[in-house]
Amino acid sequence: MNNFSELIKARRSVRRFTEETLLPEQVEWIVKAGLMAPSSKRSTPWQFVLVEDKEMLRQLSAAKPHGAAFLKECALAIVVTANVTESEAWIEDAAIASILMQLQAEDLGLGSCWCQIRGRQTENDTDSAQYVRDLLQIPYPLEVLSILGIGHKAKENTPFDESHLQWEKVHIGRYSL
Ligand SMILES: Cc1cc2nc3c(=O)[nH]c(=O)nc-3n(C[C@H](O)[C@H](O)[C@H](O)COP(=O)(O)O)c2cc1C
Structure with missing residues (x-):
């Protein structure tokens, strides 16, 4: 895709x-997008754990009871972590890297979805981030923000419908009710 506005709508x-499965160069493009992300004070606090092993994907999909099942099916999961001692804005830094990787995936014609891990619980009420940390041997002081599930789309998605744009959330000059 060579039109950024269309890319935003298509994602x-x-x-x-x-x-x-994904080609190595597709994985490389996606990861490069994350590594090129802007970060607070150029702290680059993120670290990405790439998972393609089916059994590990299945275990990641159990990180929380709702909204993680799709990870079982994806070709690649990118576990987005950040070193909390390297940036007080690590959540923002890691989130920006995540969306850039999602947009790069879309640009390659691939599909993706964000699975929220930070602040979520497993079905046994334990911390989902700790569950993922244990599974993948992620050390402190890395925190787990999310897992991006990426793969070839089973079907094309409908692009964003601009009639759903919430213009009432935009205020000109000053806030207005
Ligand atoms: C911070 C964040 C957390 C999300 N967590 C999940 C999740 O845990 N599971 C899931 O299936 N989708 C998750 N999503 C995807 C949203 O549900 C999705 O972006 C939203 O419904 C809008 O749909 P769209 O992405 O197709 O435009 C998350 C998205 C964001 C930005």
């Missing part, structure tokens, strides 16, 4: 994927 959360 929708994709939770159903085909069995097809």
Whole structure:
């Protein structure tokens, strides 16, 4: 895709994927997008754990009871972590890196979805971030923000419908009710 506005519109959360794996160069493009993300004071606090192993993907999909099942099906999961001692804005830094990787995936014709981990619980009421940390041996002081599930789309998504734009949330000059 060579039109940024179209890319923004086309990116929708994709939770159903085909069995097809990703090419190494596709993975490289996506990760490069994360590594090029802006960060507070150029702190680059993020670290990304790439998972393609099916059994590990299945275990990641159990990180929380709702909204993580799609990870079982994806070709690649990128576990987005950040070193909390390297930036007080680590959540923002990691979130920006995440959306850039999602947009790069879309630009390659791939689908992706964000799975929220920070602040979530497993079905046994333990911390989802700790569950993921234990599974992947992620040390402190890295915190886990999210897991991006990426793969070939099982079906094309409908682009964002501009008639749903919430213009009432935009205020000109000063806040108005
Ligand atoms: C911070 C954040 C957390 C999200 N967490 C999840 C999640 O845990 N599971 C999921 O299936 N989708 C998750 N999503 C995807 C949203 O549900 C999705 O972006 C929203 O419904 C809008 O749909 P769209 O992405 O297709 O435009 C998350 C998105 C964001 C930005």
